[in-house]
Amino acid sequence: MSESLEELGGGAERFLRELNRERLQVSIGEKESTDSFSVFQRHAYLFDLFLISDLGEWRNRETGEKKKRLAYLQQFLQKNYPLAMVSDLSDLFEEKGTVKFSSCKPPLHTISDGYYFARSPDREERMGAWHQREKMLWILNPILEKRLVGLHKASRELGYQGLVDLSLEVRGFDIGWLTETIELILDRTEGLYLDMLESFLPDSLSMDEMKQHDMLHLLRGDEFTDMFPAGQIWNSLSSALSGFGANLGVIGNLRLLSPGCGGPQALPVRIPNEVYLFIEPSGGYLDYLHHFGEAGKAIQMGSTSPDMPVEFRYLGDPAIPETFGLLLQRIISTSPWLEGKGGKDDIVRFKRLFYLHRIYELRRLAALLLYEMRVNMGSPSTADDMYSSIMEEKLHVAHSREDCLVDILVPFRSADRLRGFILEAMLRKALLEKCGERWFSHPAARDIVSEIWSWGGRFGLDELANSIGYAELDIEPLVEEIEDRIRLV
Structure with missing residues (x-):
């Protein structure tokens, strides 16, 4: 492997900085939705099956703190590899699921915020708002279903039976x-x-x-x-x-x-x-x-x-x-x-x-x-x-x-x-x-x-x-x- 641990770690840091700066720009109203797809594309070299496999072999040869750092890095790339493969669908869901309010500078992404839709003390009014939310989700769920299929496909590419096996192993869950x-x-x-x-x-x-x-x-x-x-x-x-x-x-x-x-x-x-x-x-x-x-x-x-x-x-x-x-x-x-x-x-x-x-x-x-x-x-x-x-x-x-x-x-x-x-x-x-x-x-x-x-x-x-x-x-x-x-x- 030509890259050093410091170079790979620096790449992971730059990726996360860019991704979270995208989210910051959305939160303060500079952008309407997150473009995570472009961020993943710019850092595609990190989410490479051969690199992830090589990191595992390197990790097995090390001991002590360096072994732990390599484990963290490999697990991070494993966890994000499936997300990289479906980043376009994640962006599409966010874009379509953003509700804009004229009184707000940034758009307010409320489709997943149940508390927002449940705020009214009047039950009939609350039921109406909740029903609107259900209709929005019904329209958007085909995107999320396709995204879930993609997450499973990417997990299998990493050598796991599916998303459950991958998620439990990279978190170290029994x-x-x-x-x-x-x-x-x-x-x-x-x-x-x-x-x-x-x-x-x-x-x-x-x-x-x-x-x-x-x-x-x-x-x-x-x-x-x-x-x-x-x-x-x-x-x-x-x-x-x-x-x-x-x-x-x-x-x-x-x-x-x-x-x-x-x-x-x-x-x-x-x-x-x-x-x-x-x-x-x-x-x-x-x-x-x-x-x-x-x-x-x-x-x-x-x-x-x-x-x-x-x-x-x-x-x-x-x-x-x-x-x-x-x-x-x-x-x-x-x-x-x-x-x-x-x-x-x-x-x-x-x-x-x-x-x-x-x-x-x-x-x-x-x-x-x-x-x-x-x-x-x-x-x-x-x-x-x-x-x-x-x-x-x-x-x-x-x-x-x-x-x-x-x-x-x-x-x-x-x-x-x-x-x-x-x-x-x-x-x-x-x-x-x-x-x-x-x-x-x-x-x-x-x-x-x-x-x-x-x-x-x-x-x-x-x-x-x-x-x-x-x-x-x-x-x-x-x-x-x-x-x-x-x-x-």
């Missing part, structure tokens, strides 16, 4: 562990989920009548809007991050933007020197939740040591930024943070909604993983029936068949986020035991978290679990914490 985790989450949270959901149902709706848009509207938590004013979100974020030694106003690597539409977003162009955080406050619980989550991801990426090689700055486990997004979100459910934001009964009820939302997302991720593994072993033509059946069985809410492909647009992203949930619960338990209820403002927590941030993606999730006192990634702290917290509120 399918037995993954299956057990899915079953455990669904089994242990079933009763809690149903009890809490029933306690939040409006009088006008029964469980049997619940639709997807009803659930998403319920989880917006509009009754708690006064506890989360739009005008205070900047101060709230700054205060939360200052506890970890991160100041939004002075972090040179973090660029704050407010383009006018699209909601909060963390977007890394160069890690750690150019990470964007979009601030779009509208107020309300869901708005705070999303802002805190994206800020956590942005700070983690922006705090990565610049001395780390490319592979550890860019190509690490995507569950790591998810972990810190979830950790920051957790702050708004703590008693110290909620103090003075409402009456005692309001705060207790809000905490119950927060944990209902958490259980819902966990069950949704587990159900999506179950569906994604099954549909990718079968035919895309059966996806709609399989999707609605699995999601309704596990979430007890009627789901739109039209969501069957847009919900798995990024292959196995649900697995990355689920593992982020697991590591976040382990980390938070360690911080709680060491620092108490005000863990998010304790100097010891700052030391622990800032050190992990500086590592970027150098360590895998099991290694990070080791660093906080666990032998490996462990689901128990997550499930136990949910059970204990719900009993307390």
Whole structure:
């Protein structure tokens, strides 16, 4: 192989910079849609079957940190090779699925944003908006079906049986562990989920009548809007991050933007020197939740040591930024943070909604993983029936068949986020035991978290679990914490 590891890593970095700058231009209104196809074409030498195979042989000859860097690079190219083969279809879906609003400078891509379509408190109006979304997806799903077929074809070109085998191997997943985790989450949270959901149902709706848009509207938590004013979100974020030694106003690597539409977003162009955080406050619980989550991801990426090689700055486990997004979100459910934001009964009820939302997302991720593994072993033509059946069985809410492909647009992203949930619960338990209820403002927590941030993606999730006192990634702290917290509120 003529290229050095540094040259190949530099190529991967340039590819990601270009791709994310495309996304940045769309987000700030300079472009209407992403042209990922051209970016993949300019870097086609990276997504070459012979290069990927040669990297595997090279990796097997090395040891230590160099072996790990080669593994990260090979896995990155393997994971993106299928996406390169269908980049034209991905661009077409984004272009056709972008809804433009005259009040927004950038177009707002809302076709996959269920919360946007579920925002109206009027059920008839909400049903109408949701029906329009279903019609749009029905038109666009042939593009996504063709794209899924292409992903499978490209996976087989890499020597795998299909997308499932490829996705699990490049992430280092053990399918037995993954299956057990899915079953455990669904089994242990079933009763809690149903009890809490029933306690939040409006009088006008029964469980049997619940639709997807009803659930998403319920989880917006509009009754708690006064506890989360739009005008205070900047101060709230700054205060939360200052506890970890991160100041939004002075972090040179973090660029704050407010383009006018699209909601909060963390977007890394160069890690750690150019990470964007979009601030779009509208107020309300869901708005705070999303802002805190994206800020956590942005700070983690922006705090990565610049001395780390490319592979550890860019190509690490995507569950790591998810972990810190979830950790920051957790702050708004703590008693110290909620103090003075409402009456005692309001705060207790809000905490119950927060944990209902958490259980819902966990069950949704587990159900999506179950569906994604099954549909990718079968035919895309059966996806709609399989999707609605699995999601309704596990979430007890009627789901739109039209969501069957847009919900798995990024292959196995649900697995990355689920593992982020697991590591976040382990980390938070360690911080709680060491620092108490005000863990998010304790100097010891700052030391622990800032050190992990500086590592970027150098360590895998099991290694990070080791660093906080666990032998490996462990689901128990997550499930136990949910059970204990719900009993307390």
